Amino acid sequence: MIRVAISGSGKMGRQVGQAVAAADGLEAVAYVDALAAGSEIDGLPLFKDAGVCLGETRPDVVIDFTNAAWTPLLAAAAIPRGVRLVVGTTALSGEFMAWLESECAARKTGTVVAANFAIGAVLMMHFAREAARFFDNAEIIELHHDQKVDAPSGTARTTAEMMRAAREAPFVHPPTEKETVPGARGAELGGIAIHSVRLPGLVAHQEVIFGGLGQTLTIRHDTTGRESFMPGVMAATRAVMGLERLVVGLDTLFGLE
Numbered sequence: 001m002i003r004v005a006i007s008g009s010g011k012m013g014r015q016v017g018q019a020v021a022a023a024d025g026l027e028a029v030a031y032v033d034a035l036a037a038g039s040e041i042d043g044l045p046l047f048k049d050a051g052v053c054l055g056e057t058r059p060d061v062v063i064d065f066t067n068a069a070w071t072p073l074l075a076a077a078a079i080p081r082g083v084r085l086v087v088g089t090t091a092l093s094g095e096f097m098a099w100l101e102s103e104c105a106a107r108k109t110g111t112v113v114a115a116n117f118a119i120g121a122v123l124m125m126h127f128a129r130e131a132a133r134f135f136d137n138a139e140i141i142e143l144h145h146d147q148k149v150d151a152p153s154g155t156a157r158t159t160a161e162m163m164r165a166a167r168e169a170p171f172v173h174p175p176t177e178k179e180t181v182p183g184a185r186g187a188e189l190g191g192i193a194i195h196s197v198r199l200p201g202l203v204a205h206q207e208v209i210f211g212g213l214g215q216t217l218t219i220r221h222d223t224t225g226r227e228s229f230m231p232g233v234m235a236a237t238r239a240v241m242g243l244e245r246l247v248v249g250l251d252t253l254f255g256l257e
Helices: 011-022 049-055 071-081 094-107 119-131 154-165 228-243
Strands: 001-005 024-034 045-048 063-066 084-087 111-113 137-145 187-189 191-200 204-210 215-223 246-248
Touching: 001 011, 001 071, 001 228, 011 024, 011 228, 024 049, 024 228, 045 049, 045 187, 049 071, 063 071, 063 228, 071 084, 071 094, 094 111, 094 246, 111 228, 119 154, 119 187, 119 204, 119 215, 119 228, 137 154, 154 187, 154 204, 204 228, 215 228
Parallel strands: 001 024, 001 063, 024 045, 063 084, 084 111, 111 246, 137 191
Antiparallel strands: 137 204, 187 191, 204 215
16 A cells, blocks of 8 residues: 655645545545645645654655645655655756755655646647657647646646757747737747646646648647546556656656657
């Protein structure tokens, strides 16, 4: 039985808790959330301090969907104790990721960090990387709910980085002679324009549009409910038990590299 603590008690955290409770071979032992009120959530103890939580409940894995300020604090408490992490938090700094890679390797403690745990989204990113070799022009439109704290999304940024890495040269980013509204062409990464949409009613959606002579190719994924992330989260939770290093992206776990 894999003992699991859940970091974060918002909508994603509660969804994770329900998925762990329903999964074979997993046991939810606690929530940890520095900002949450109360001492219990869904019958599980709620801790404010990561170190206290890990010391008292002794989980094998912590699943974390929080924010880029909290995740490093959680990792600093977990990795030295040999507690593995499954992290869906986005906008993590390069400095933190370098530290995490070094610490996981030194302590032979597995961790999985992924920008998106929806299996369809993982495949969308993989297909976009494959297509990147055949088109010189591409743009990404990502659409999320209006409470999302970062832009562009971690999925959009990761997709663009994967696409750029698949090519020798950057994509062609056509110059705009006159932008009548500043920022109308979006952000740019590796020659790829990235556009972020934030609206109530959305969950998480992304399309990658490639353009070539007389043709376009659109690769799109839509998440209509947070439950779509749970099969990937559960797969990563089981897989991380056999890891002794940091793995970034579910594509690595699925053999899609």
